[in-house]
Amino acid sequence: MATTKFDIENENQWCPGCGNFSILQAMKKAFIAKALEPKDLFIVSGIGQAGKTPHFMACNMLHGLHGRALPLATGAKIANHRLNILVNSGDGDCYGEGGNHFLAAIRRNIDITLLVHNNRVYGLTKGQASPTTALGRQTEMQNKGTVSSPFNPIATALVTGAGFVAKGFSGNIEQLSGLIVEAMNHKGFSMIDIDQPCVSFNKINTHLWYKERVFDLKETGHDPADYEKALKVAHMGEDKIPTGVIYKAHTLAFHERFDVLKKKPLFDYNFDKTRMDEILTRA
Amino acid sequence: MAKDITILIAGSAGQGIQTIGALLARICHNAGLFIFSTDEFESRIRGGHSFHQLRISTQALGAPSRHIDILVAINEREYEVHKDRLKKNGIVLINTDKEQSADSRVFHLPFDAAAKESGGVIASNTVAAGAILAIIGAEFKEFEAVLKDNFKGKSEDIFKLNLTAAQKGYDMGKAVDFPKYFDFDGKSHHHVVMSGAKAAALGALAADCRFFSFYPMSPGTGIITNVVKYADTLPIVIEQAEDELAAINMAMGASFAGVRSLTSTSGGGFCLMTEGIGLAAMTETPVVIINAQRPGPATGLATRTAQPDLLFTIHSSQDEFPRFVFAPGTVLETFNSVKKAFYLSEKYQVPAIVLMDQFLADSARTESEPFQTGFEHESFLDLETSMSQNKASQNQVSQDQIYLRYKQTDTGISPRRVPCQSEGLVRATGNEHSEEGLSTEDPENRTAMVEKRFKKLPLMKDEIKMPSIFCDGSAFYLTGWGSAKGSIMEACLHLREQGIEVGWIIFEDIWPMDSHKLTKLLENKKLIMVEANVTCQMGNLIRQMTGIDYMSSILKYDGRPIYPEYIIEKVKQIMGK
Structure with a gap:
């Protein structure tokens, strides 16, 4: 890929062949398509290989704690809703450690875009099962196979009331960058669960494995406004993996629900000393 | 001579005992009296034993009192729970329509029955408030004015019900034999x-x-x-x-x-x-x-x-x-x-x-002191000013587009910027990081960054107010921190009146602690720690930071406030008196 203004001279720490490289490339492509500058972007991330993403591109960044990227991003968006905020998280970070925050962010409909790098395994801690690992899958730690059913992020997002739910694949940068643009344009909470291989610890769900299964929902005439159909898509199983926008509906975003924020961002207000003095006098 | 009484209103959660307390507090406050009220309640919404305790005085108060002048039992059983705290000349009002008690200190007053007569048992707490106000010497018109204000915007019927209930309670209280306590013709002051x-x-x-x-x-x-x-x-x-x-x-x-x-x-x-x-x-x-x-x-x-x-x-x-x-x-x-x-x-x-x-x-x-928007530190800026300064400093470095969020400085404090407000990118991480805010595991960088964060420490210590000392030169000092302050002060003054050479040392700013300054301050002082924990945490912290061991400790860990009387009693025990 040609150099972009989002490139940065910082040694990339991902394994060669990692799906994260393609996700990073799709992000940059999307930002260019949206005519954004690095200074216009604020990327918040959690812990794991996905959490490192903003380190490898030019942007404002807050790389927080495991599972807590969404609350950090929520606070920042409440403080200044003009900011373009994206969250890079992983299946362990978002659906495991941060599961409660995932549900709450959807319910708040906070206007940020969540990209979940879903490789169905814990990479940074070397190969333990993640919330999206298939039932019975053996790992070094779960040596007799996992005993928990996998988490279904798309179905969960849908029943929790998410207004933009999409599925991407790291092997299709063109489609993924389009999805990121669409997600960022959506006013309200938007999420893309991105299937990606882990070349080091997931020998089953490989690039090829996905390649043989993914299809583009657009080609099937799927209507993202149809909630019932979206739920069916969310429960399609593993033989055929749908990608694209699964569901889209507009409801008021978090900051549109507050009178004080309708006027302007909290960040833009001035301290009203006269008003405060009055409050203290009458307290 | 200061006049000072404590009223304890006891009942179950959901009976409105706090409402009674709030009414009394407001009327006393309007008359220029000082109050200190506490609530103790169980972790439940209905039932159980709760109480509201109101101390009223003609002088400033810093603590509640353990001893009760007027015990108001909204349920009869509360009398048994609290009677041990009643003063010798204290009285008890029990909400019951039973015949009068043989005990001349105990008054059976039918709050519920009077409320029903007024139109609803819901106004029972208003009856109780009326009775107490009559006993402590308030005029009915003062009560009426506060009720009118309280029920502003509500239906006239509800106000009338409460006013009738208030009058019935007030008449009941008038009949109780208790020396008139306070003058309620005092002027309202600007205190809050x-x-x-x-x-x-x-x-x-x-x-x-x-x-x-x-x-x-x-x-x-x-x-x-x-x-x-x-x-x-x-x-x-x-x-x-x-x-x-x-x-x-x-x-x-x-x-x-x-x-x-x-x-x-x-x-x-x-x-x-x-x-x-x-x-x-x-x-x-x-x-x-x-x-x-x-x-x-x-x-x-x-x-x-x-x-x-x-x-x-x-x-x-x-x-x-x-x-x-x-x-x-x-x-x-x-x-x-x-x-x-x-x-x-x-x-x-x-x-x-x-x-x-x-x-x-x-x-x-x-x-009694005013609450002010301003700050003792002149450099305390409102957000707007601090942000505009921030923006100005951003413009200076915007040409090279490089902003070092964790720039090494003499103070360890790096110029702060917020994201998306300038060309220079703000990059921060919970991982150990370089000046640019990118994670790195380099050992020299790690050492430099730990030291950067700790460069702030000596400056931070200088911001910390040393503990306040009362009666320097005393034989010993009641020493504590936080909410124990008022009780320590009151106990100290009381003990001094009895000729005991005691002072106090009270910490308000805790950390970071300047061990050098603190050692100088505490040298050769005998400390009796007063804390609401079991291991004497501040006492141990002082010892750790200064090497000075405390002489004795008064610790309380029953989940209830430290009362001045408790400290007085324990100090006397420590002194063998």
């Missing part, structure tokens, strides 16, 4: 009656805090509750988080984006927040946290009070980093400590924690 929780809320607002995140937990929630009514007129957002982990991370996210933020919690919730405190320290993001302590471990006593989190708070979160910890002892100190926490947290880009407790948060008292 305020709880610690409200003072903390106002302190945050006065510091231009605009974002409040919390997860409900007693008694920490009361602070945020007190912010709610200002949300329509001030630019603030209050958000109930999904848990305390989210609460602190949301506060930090908002702060990172340039808006001052507060989160408030209690022991167990503070436990969950500790990982976030570490992130604030590592990313050098200002954040203010209030921990309204309660007894633990685990759920402990959910609605009670204690001071068990001092050492936990100064060490909370893994590894080492500088932080501020304050422990205000009065309502006004709470207001000022919270403001100061915002100022210093922002100046040094470190977390600041204000330690309160249930007793300080929930008790209300007359405060």
